Amino acid sequence: MRDSLGKFVQRKEFEAASERLAAGKGDLTDPKQGITEAEAIEQAKQGREAAFEVLYHLHKRRVYSLCLRMVSNPAQAEDLAQEAFLQLFRKIATFRGESAFSTWLHRMTVNVVLMQLRKKGLPVVSLEETLAANDEAPKKEFGTKDVKLTGSIDRLQLQRAIDRLPPGYRTVFVLHDIEGFEHNEIAQIVGCSIGNSKSQLHKARLKLRDYLTFMRAEKAKTG
Amino acid sequence: MKCSDVERVLPELLDGAPDGAFPADFETHVKSCPACSNLVSDLKLISSEARQLAATEEPAPRVWLRIAAELRAEGLISDAAIREPESAPTRPILVPTSRRPRWSAWWLAPVAAALVAAGSYVVSHKPAPQVAKQQAPATRVASPAPVASPIPETPAATSASAPTPAPRQMAQKPAKPTDTIRPAVEPESSEEDQQFLTAVSTRAPSMRTTYENQLKAVNADIRETQAYVDRNPGDTDARQHLMDAYEQKALLYQIALDRIQ
Numbered sequence: 001m002r003d004s005l006g007k008f009v010q011r012k013e014f015e016a017a018s019e020r021l022a023a024g025k026g027d028l029t030d031p032k033q034g035i036t037e038a039e040a041i042e043q044a045k046q047g048r049e050a051a052f053e054v055l056y057h058l059h060k061r062r063v064y065s066l067c068l069r070m071v072s073n074p075a076q077a078e079d080l081a082q083e084a085f086l087q088l089f090r091k092i093a094t095f096r097g098e099s100a101f102s103t104w105l106h107r108m109t110v111n112v113v114l115m116q117l118r119k120k121g122l123p124v125v126s127l128e129e130t131l132a133a134n135d136e137a138p139k140k141e142f143g144t145k146d147v148k149l150t151g152s153i154d155r156l157q158l159q160r161a162i163d164r165l166p167p168g169y170r171t172v173f174v175l176h177d178i179e180g181f182e183h184n185e186i187a188q189i190v191g192c193s194i195g196n197s198k199s200q201l202h203k204a205r206l207k208l209r210d211y212l213t214f215m216r217a218e219k220a221k222t223g
Numbered sequence: 224m225k226c227s228d229v230e231r232v233l234p235e236l237l238d239g240a241p242d243g244a245f246p247a248d249f250e251t252h253v254k255s256c257p258a259c260s261n262l263v264s265d266l267k268l269i270s271s272e273a274r275q276l277a278a279t280e281e282p283a284p285r286v287w288l289r290i291a292a293e294l295r296a297e298g299l300i301s302d303a304a305i306r307e308p309e310s311a312p313t314r315p316i317l318v319p320t321s322r323r324p325r326w327s328a329w330w331l332a333p334v335a336a337a338l339v340a341a342g343s344y345v346v347s348h349k350p351a352p353q354v355a356k357q358q359a360p361a362t363r364v365a366s367p368a369p370v371a372s373p374i375p376e377t378p379a380a381t382s383a384s385a386p387t388p389a390p391r392q393m394a395q396k397p398a399k400p401t402d403t404i405r406p407a408v409e410p411e412s413s414e415e416d417q418q419f420l421t422a423v424s425t426r427a428p429s430m431r432t433t434y435e436n437q438l439k440a441v442n443a444d445i446r447e448t449q450a451y452v453d454r455n456p457g458d459t460d461a462r463q464h465l466m467d468a469y470e471q472k473a474l475l476y477q478i479a480l481d482r483i484q
Contacts, residue, residue: 047299047300048300049291049294049295049300049433050433052290052291052294052299052300053287053291053433056287056290057287060281060282060286060287061278061279061280061281061282062277062278064280064281064282064286065276065277065278065279065280066277068280069276077280077282078282078283078285078286081282081286082286082289082290082293085290086290086293086294089290089294089299090297090299149265149268149269152268152272153268153269153272155272155275155276155279158269158272158273158276159276162273162276173273176238177269177270177273177274178273178274178276178277179277180274180277183238198234198235198238199234201234201238202233202234202237202266205237205266205269205270206266208269209262209265209266209269212269
């Protein structure tokens with residue numbers, strides 16, 4: 001039921017996604033609270049609830065979206081986002097500002113998610129040994145298919161395609177192409193080589209291309 | 224360079240080389256090979272479109288409520304944070320006020336229970352759209368409360384008497400004139416909500432804004448989902464979401480009860 005609830009929420013969320021995206025980018029000042037992120041951090045260190053809330057609202061979309069992309073389950077993503085924020089707030093007194101607060105939070109979120117995936121036995125790092133025997137790797141026949149996605153990609157279709165990715169591919173793709181981590185950062189976070197991160201990412205993109213091409217063809221058939 | 228060579232070097236080049244920085248033989252081949260050209264442009268397109276997915280999803284309001292409850296339980300929110308500061312704060316919203324004589328909030332618990340019961344009733348029945356708008360769910364159930372508790376109105380019912388739009392602040396969903404889910408009018412707080420806010424004002428005045436915002440958000444969620452259910456009575460997902468929204472409101476009351484008792 002949670003999954004279906006998530007789909008319902010996603011459906012509604014999608015309708016307002018562009019507006020929320022525009023409203024949520026770039027500005028680290030919470031307009032309704034009239035307080036900057038730096039001020040909120042200092043007040044949160046003193047244990048002020050509203051400061052925690054400001055920080056939560058500033059980063060909730062990014063954190064929750066990251067969790068959702070990586071686990072493809074809204075209820076689980078909520079739990080993970082909650083855990084990430086709790087870990088952050090528990091350690092906020094140690095934040096000295098050497099790195100960006102958002103970087104710190106997103107690293108923490110990734111670690112929370114990866115720990116959860118590992119607990120479930122999912123291949124966080126599918127990598128060499130897993131890939132060697134992994135039939136999930138896309139079988140790309142270069143130069144033999146003249147297909148093209150052209151123009152733009154429907155965001156909902158892209159979301160669905162990402163959800164279909166095997167966890168190992170999805171992790172690297174989400175971290176690199178959605179969250180903007182560099183390969184050296186991913187290698188460090190996930191515990192693999194940089195080359196492996198690049199290889200995983202490339203295969204994830206190839207697989208997504210296959211999925212999207214298939215979805216487009218299916219839509220053309222039915223439409 | 225052949226297609227197989229493109230396959231070999233592409234993972235390295237795609238993220239490391241901006242346009243124009245590819246090796247000449249790679250460029251030459253891609254220009255002359257439609258398949259490889261399509262492949263490269265598609266992979267770039269996927270990568271660029273994926274970036275647009277960052278921060279597009281918003282968690283339900285319950286996530287913050289759970290976090291806040293956990294922070295309180297762990298004592299991470301200090302006592303000082305719920306006392307009136309000696310001097311006026313420059314950012315008053317962050318600083319709740321002083322403790323005052325104990326205020327009895329005994330009725331909050333039954334109200335919270337009634338909210339959940341009301342939600343259960345609403346989602347387990349399939350009212351005709353017009354009926355749903357006219358009846359308050361709580362008035363159709365026997366409240367599990369041990370005392371005669373004030374019963375909250377349904378969002379749909381309150382909306383009829385509330386022509387003034389109330390912005391959603393916590394959920395931060397912008398109002399859209401073309402939003403097909405959002406009804407034409409916004410609800411105002413029910414009598415019980417007003418009592419609740421009055422109680423919060425009495426006990427912790429500076430927390431009123433926070434609770435008021437959260438109450439508006441959850442009321443808007445209930446109303447919005449109720450309107451959707453009215454139009455799509457067979458949508459079980461929507462019914463579940465409505466139940467969740469009522470639970471959310473009950474949780475809000477419960478948290479307030481914990482804090483101000």
